[in-house]
Amino acid sequence: MFFLAVPLAPARSADRLVPLDLDQIELGGLIGRRIQITVDNNLLVLDVDKDFLLPFQKHDARTSYIGLGKLIDSLARFSTYTADQRVSARKKHVVDAIIKTQEPDGYIGLFPPDKRMWQLWDVHEMSYLVYGLTSDYQLSGNKPSLDAARRLADYIIARWSAEPEKKPGGDTLTVHMAVTGLERAMLALNRQTGDRRYLDFCLKHRMLPDWNLPIVLGRWGRIEGHAYAYFAHCLAQLELNRMEPDEKLLGPTRRAMSFLTRQDGLVITGACGDHECWHDTQQGTINLGETCATAYLIRVLDALLRLEGDSRHGDVMERAIYNTLFAAQSPDGRRIRYYTPFDGPRAYFKGDTYCCPNNFRRIIADLPAMVVYRSGGGVAVNLYTPSTAKLQLNDGVSLTLRQETDYPNSGRVVIHVGPSKPVEFPLSLRIPSWCPKATIAVNGERIGKPIPGGSFFPINRQWTPGSRVQLDMPMAWRLVKGRKAQAGRVAVMRGPLVFCLNPAKNDKLAGVDLRLLTVDPESLEGPIPSDAVRPDGLACRIRAWGPGRWYPMAKTDLELVLTEFADPDGQAAYFHVPNPNAELFVEDELVRP
Ligand SMILES: [Zn+2]
Numbered sequence: 001m002f003f004l005a006v007p008l009a010p011a012r013s014a015d016r017l018v019p020l021d022l023d024q025i026e027l028g029g030l031i032g033r034r035i036q037i038t039v040d041n042n043l044l045v046l047d048v049d050k051d052f053l054l055p056f057q058k059h060d061a062r063t064s065y066i067g068l069g070k071l072i073d074s075l076a077r078f079s080t081y082t083a084d085q086r087v088s089a090r091k092k093h094v095v096d097a098i099i100k101t102q103e104p105d106g107y108i109g110l111f112p113p114d115k116r117m118w119q120l121w122d123v124h125e126m127s128y129l130v131y132g133l134t135s136d137y138q139l140s141g142n143k144p145s146l147d148a149a150r151r152l153a154d155y156i157i158a159r160w161s162a163e164p165e166k167k168p169g170g171d172t173l174t175v176h177m178a179v180t181g182l183e184r185a186m187l188a189l190n191r192q193t194g195d196r197r198y199l200d201f202c203l204k205h206r207m208l209p210d211w212n213l214p215i216v217l218g219r220w221g222r223i224e225g226h227a228y229a230y231f232a233h234c235l236a237q238l239e240l241n242r243m244e245p246d247e248k249l250l251g252p253t254r255r256a257m258s259f260l261t262r263q264d265g266l267v268i269t270g271a272c273g274d275h276e277c278w279h280d281t282q283q284g285t286i287n288l289g290e291t292c293a294t295a296y297l298i299r300v301l302d303a304l305l306r307l308e309g310d311s312r313h314g315d316v317m318e319r320a321i322y323n324t325l326f327a328a329q330s331p332d333g334r335r336i337r338y339y340t341p342f343d344g345p346r347a348y349f350k351g352d353t354y355c356c357p358n359n360f361r362r363i364i365a366d367l368p369a370m371v372v373y374r375s376g377g378g379v380a381v382n383l384y385t386p387s388t389a390k391l392q393l394n395d396g397v398s399l400t401l402r403q404e405t406d407y408p409n410s411g412r413v414v415i416h417v418g419p420s421k422p423v424e425f426p427l428s429l430r431i432p433s434w435c436p437k438a439t440i441a442v443n444g445e446r447i448g449k450p451i452p453g454g455s456f457f458p459i460n461r462q463w464t465p466g467s468r469v470q471l472d473m474p475m476a477w478r479l480v481k482g483r484k485a486q487a488g489r490v491a492v493m494r495g496p497l498v499f500c501l502n503p504a505k506n507d508k509l510a511g512v513d514l515r516l517l518t519v520d521p522e523s524l525e526g527p528i529p530s531d532a533v534r535p536d537g538l539a540c541r542i543r544a545w546g547p548g549r550w551y552p553m554a555k556t557d558l559e560l561v562l563t564e565f566a567d568p569d570g571q572a573a574y575f576h577v578p579n580p581n582a583e584l585f586v587e588d589e590l591v592r593p
Helices: 029-041 046-056 068-082 085-100 122-140 143-162 182-193 196-205 227-243 247-262 291-308 311-327 355-372
Strands: 025-029 371-373 378-381 387-392 397-405 412-421 423-431 436-441 445-451 453-463 467-472 477-481 488-493 498-501 525-530 538-545 557-563
Touching: 025 355, 029 068, 029 311, 029 355, 046 068, 046 227, 068 085, 068 122, 068 355, 085 122, 085 143, 122 143, 122 182, 122 538, 143 182, 182 196, 182 227, 182 467, 227 247, 227 291, 247 291, 291 311, 291 355, 311 355, 311 423, 311 498, 371 387, 378 397, 378 453, 412 423, 423 467, 436 453, 488 538, 498 538, 525 557
Parallel strands: 378 423
Antiparallel strands: 025 387, 371 378, 387 397, 397 412, 412 467, 423 453, 436 445, 436 467, 477 488, 488 498, 498 557, 525 538, 538 557
16 A cells, blocks of 8 residues: 655645546546536426525515525536537526525525525535625636525525524524535635634634534434535535645544544445445445445545545445445436435435535536546546546646546556657556456557555656556456355345346336345346446356245355346346355455454
8 A cells, every 4th residue: 555645735725636627538438428417417407496496586585495506506617528509508598596685784595684694505506605695706717606606605604603503493402414515615705705703713613624524324313413514514525625724634634544444434335324324334224324424434535535635535425435325326417316325216306406416516517526636747547437637747748648548348448648749747647446467568569567556656757748558457247245244145236236136127026125136146148238227337247046945055046147237127136145244255345444
């Protein structure tokens, strides 16, 4: 294990990795396709006037939460990334309309005057409006958005300061959950305006540096264990740490990561939390993995990757992206889930507003910034997907970095490194923990010994226009041992993908309790093509004994086809096996000692 030892990036932060701007990279492949269907089949077909804007114009308090600020944030990001006129027109329409509703005292929200500020979710809604409008200004320079964000933030600060004893939501929930998003909104506004008052609000009124919650298991009391709210505060602390470094600010984030990777808080699909709250049972039913928690887990991993340069954050990130995140959306892009269980049927969320659909759109809009990072005067590749990145290096050298790959169908990646003139810099590649032996060749010449997964591998050399790096990460099938509620079962994985059973694809499974199937691990075959989730998708076959069969003597009576976890009708990801301690089973590589 080693960390990237790189000089500090100039003037931006003390981070080891620095993301590209959204308009510096274009993605294809599986991730690019998810972005496209989210824009075309979701973002652009929403009824923004009726579902999103009307409740803000009526103030009749019939709705307690919309998530309009989150929508504006995603519109601003997609608009920058896609440069699509339809997206920017839609963003302008929403931003202009919501600014028109701003009242003389700065309020923008859903409630009549007597309910403002302290009614549950009013501060949460306002916070994301501040954040989304600030994002719009940051990405497009639209001054009215910044002015509106400031007036709204000033309204919150004035009301909070005038009645310090009051609690948003009336103390039915922890205050930190009731105001999720508030601190990051104020920090973003502070960064854009340089106005110290927004930072001071976080320090003095919200006591952000002192926020230090334990991991509370389960959903009870004032919902202390809310995963999304916890991650949102970790992110605010990590951002504050970037401005005013203090080891104390990293404590809660490290606690959460340790819980996820050492204490069974993370499940095989990269999800966490049951019924929105921390759990460590490894159960995967009904309310597993709130989409907001998935989105914020990915965002915290990005922040940690930037801070520490530890590739293992990228390993968890890709597990979450390819499995629980993509499974939280219908294959055509239109529908989004609130929860994404791996055990039992999955449901779509009924509408387009509220937390999860909006946070889903936002995180999809952020993915382009998590593929390639600047690092130590060079670049680091975190996610493998067809992409073209264009950036400036030091000394006026421009660089085009183009990835060609069918990842995650295979682990073969070709990276075309195109500097405008010969130049020396480090190109670092994340070697995933699932890959025991990767090989790298530059311009056809193999570099060193096979590289074990679990670190960034830096290639330091003089790059000339037309340089070509070939990374080969052999993708063997893995049968991953279940833990706790999944003990005695295995999950079927290949690269970052988890494979699942869609019972509708096999008529012999009608009415069968899938947890009573026993698979024959030696019979696994694949990959085979499958369009259950996407064109060029994958599946595998495995033979199984039905409930009550006398394995291993009796012949297997079932052939199961397992599809990518994003298969919308997938209902099982762990399978009982005759010998749970068979040597070919491996531990989940994301679990740390
Ligand atoms: Zn949610």
